[in-house]
Amino acid sequence: MGRFHRHDDGTEHEHDHAHDHDQGHDHGGDQASAAALGDHTGYATGGERIQVLERIFGENDRTAAQNRADFAANGICSINMMSSPGAGKTTLLRETLARIAGTVRTGVIEGDIETSLDADRLAGFGAAITLVNTGNGFGGECHLDAPMVRSALPRLPLADLDLVVIENVGNLVCPAEFDVGEYARAMVYSITEGEEKPLKYPVMFRSAQLVLINKIDLLPHLDYDLDAFRSNLRVVNPGVKTIEVSARTGEGVDTWCDWLQAQLTSFRPQAATV
Amino acid sequence: MHELSICGSIADIVARRAAGRRVTKIHVQIGQLRQIVPDTLVYCWSMVSAETQFDGAELVVDRVPARIRCRDCEETTEVGDIPLLVCTACNGISVSVVSGEEFMVTSMDLAEV
Structure with missing residues (x-):
């Protein structure tokens, strides 16, 4: 019955x-x-x-721990960059490499569903770039997971790197759920996405240690309320650090590079104990 | 949509624990702070499990509401539909998450041998 x-x-x-x-x-x-x-x-x-x-992400998290250990053993600080599609991750990363690739030995793991277009845009700065196409999922995986990042590690000269930036697939939902073994998470948000995004995607906004507010040069041209965005962000991730940037004009990019340097510094004592 | 690949992880766990016995139900807990849509997960499970050893095994989802504890007023409260990390008692934002991050296979029902 x-x-x-x-x-x-x-x-x-x-x-x-x-x-x-x-x-x-x-x-x-x-x-x-x-x-x-x-x-x-x-x-x-x-x-x-x-x-x-049994935790469903257990297997992913075990692989993430292996990635984290491999990064640490090589003295590499790894940053997981996440955003919606078109928020400006790749352009910002380009500007970042132009400023730091000469002094910080940088590698990039570029997650993209089908193409190498983004990876191509990052060439020429002396950074080691490897591409992870996620297209073999059902219509393309929408995120990088720890095994995908692990598969990319042998293609990077880990012993010769200080920083690895993992450029995740543009998506405000899925990447938040997957630990890939990063040291810190930085999120690129652009003001053209509207003020309410933190309330619609709280998991993503909550998971970041830094929120970059990109396309800030467009502020005079938009009906956009930066204070409203900040207050929406504050209620899902109280106290999170933010930096206003424009990958296009370069505004704030040095401050973001300083943040990266600070991560390298704070990471080193931790790595030494692993 | 990551629910599809997550179903692969669920299948791995269930296969290991069932050790060959037929599975009738799989009980999964999903916290409100997870970016996982229960209906989508159940739908994906029906696709992933079809014509496998788990064909017909029902995925039963228990949703766990997010609760936060305020460090200022020490109240534990449930967050609303939008998981704002603000104490509903005193509006404090110095809060810790008590529940809502669960995502696990809690148990499963096996058919009579």
Whole structure:
């Protein structure tokens, strides 16, 4: 006998044993009560329920830890750059390489669904660039995961690098979920995306240690409220550092390069202990 | 859409733990602070599992609301539909996340041997 019921959150499922849920049960527990959630083992169903309690990102996170260890063993500070498509990651990275590639030995892992267009734009600054095409997913993976980054590592001269910038696939949703073994996350947001983006994509905005506010040179030409954006950002990631930049005019790019230098400095003592 | 590749990870976990037994249900917990759409995950699972050893195994999603604890007033509150990290009791922003980041296979039902 099946009982079909719908939970408050819209999920529904069928219980193939006879009991009702009149007494209501808590599906909102914390980790400690995870084992008890939906536990109907007291009812004879013929089958068996086994406890699993395994994190779904466990495999990705183990590979991310290996990447992190490899970066650290080579004294490399790695930065995961994330943004929506067209926010200006590649242009900003170009400006960045033009300023730092002479002094900071830099590698770039370029995530792109199909093409090498972005990687091509970064050539010529003396940085080591490798491309990860994510096109073999179902219509192209929308993010880089730790195994993809791992596959790129042998193509970089790790022993000769200080900094590796991982340019993630342009997407405000998926990349936030995947630890790739980075030391820090920087997000490139552009003001043409509107003030409300932090509220629509809180997971991404919350996961960044730095939010670059790009295309700031367009401010006089747009109906854009920078204070409203900052207050939206503040409620999803209180205290996050921001830098106003324009990859086009160069405004703020030196400040961003200083931030990168600060990451290199703060990373080194940590790397030494690994 | 990363739900499709995530289903691959779920299949790996389930295959290892089921050790060849037929699986009827897989219980998954998804916290509100995860950027994972339960309906999409269930849909992708039906595609990924079709014509495999997990064909017919139902993916059951338990959503876990995000709760935060305020360091100022020490209240623990649930965030709203938009997960603002602001204490709903005192509007403080010095908060820590108590729940909502879960993403795990909690248990699974195996058919009678």
